[in-house]
Amino acid sequence: MSVKVLILEDNPVARSFLCKVVRESFSDALQIVEAADLESARREVQVHGMDPLNGIKLMLVDLELPDGNGMDLLSDLMGTPPLKVVTTLYSDDEHLFPALQCGADGYLLKEDRFEVLVEELQRIVRGQPPLSPAIARRLLGHFRPAHADTAPSGLHSNFGALGGNGPNSRPVPLDPTSGETARLSPRENEVLTYLSKGFTIKEIANLMGIKWYTVNDHIKSIYKKLNVSSRAEAAVLASKQGLV
Structure with a gap:
């Protein structure tokens, strides 16, 4: 009997990519059910059920959808058997x-990477929580006491993606007069402006006439250059620079 997996993702390219990831991840016979929006996902859940034997065993859930937010589905199914894994572009605390x-x-x-x-x-098979490395680091940094510094010094260099020098570092706000944002390319400045105004990655892509993954690359570059780790921190700097 095949294992049922539900993939909720509105972008067809990303959905196809996730299907390949799932097929590569498990040796079991799989039945992958695809949904492009919240309504379709809820309908598939009703059709396939969630009982431990024949129902959906794993769900990959995108957050921002055309008709709502993946968190709504998570809330609806809280406490039910399927393992629910968020697959998203967003790594911020919000x-x-x-x-x-x-x-x-x-x-x-x-x-x-694939x-x-x-x-x-x-990791699911081994009973470990499926977390991207950057997310695992963020969780450790969030729950570790601010004064704790027990990790071996050799590990600290692995936490650079969070914009600090170690797992407990917080991004240091830039002086708005320092000219740091001048290092952003014109395209990155445009993305930062839209980002600060609350547009989603998909909306920014449509406004700029580029692909969503290109916008994501720009955002990663912006975060790195400005030494920030969230949309809110980037928005503060953009406001100080008069971009919004």
Whole structure:
């Protein structure tokens, strides 16, 4: 009997990518059910059920959808058998912690390499929580006391993606007169302006006439250059620079 997996993702390219990740991750016979919006996902859940024997065993849930938010589905199904893993572009606290509070059993970043996503999903078989490396680091940094510094010094260099020098570092706000944002390219400045005004990645892509994954690359570059780790921190700097 095949294992049923539901993939909720509105972008067809990303959905196809996630299907490949799932097929590569598990040796079991799989029945992958695809849904492009919240309504379709809820309908598939009703059709296939969630009982331990024949129902959906694993769900990959995108957050921002055309007709709502994946967190709504997580909340609806909180406490039910399927393992629910968020697959998203967002690594900030504003998305991570609400998703976990809504019942997500794991949190993966679609921007991670194919091999990384496969390895993280395979953790399910070993009973370990599927978390992208950057998300695992963020969780450790959030719950570790601010004064704690028990990690070996050799590990600290692995936490650079969070914009600090170690697992407990917080991004240091830039002086708005320092000219740091001048290092952003014109395209990155445009993305930062839209981002600060609250537009989603998909909306920014449509406004700029580029692909969503190109916008995501720009955002990662912006975060790195400005030494920030969330939309809110980037918005503060953009406001100080008069971009919004």
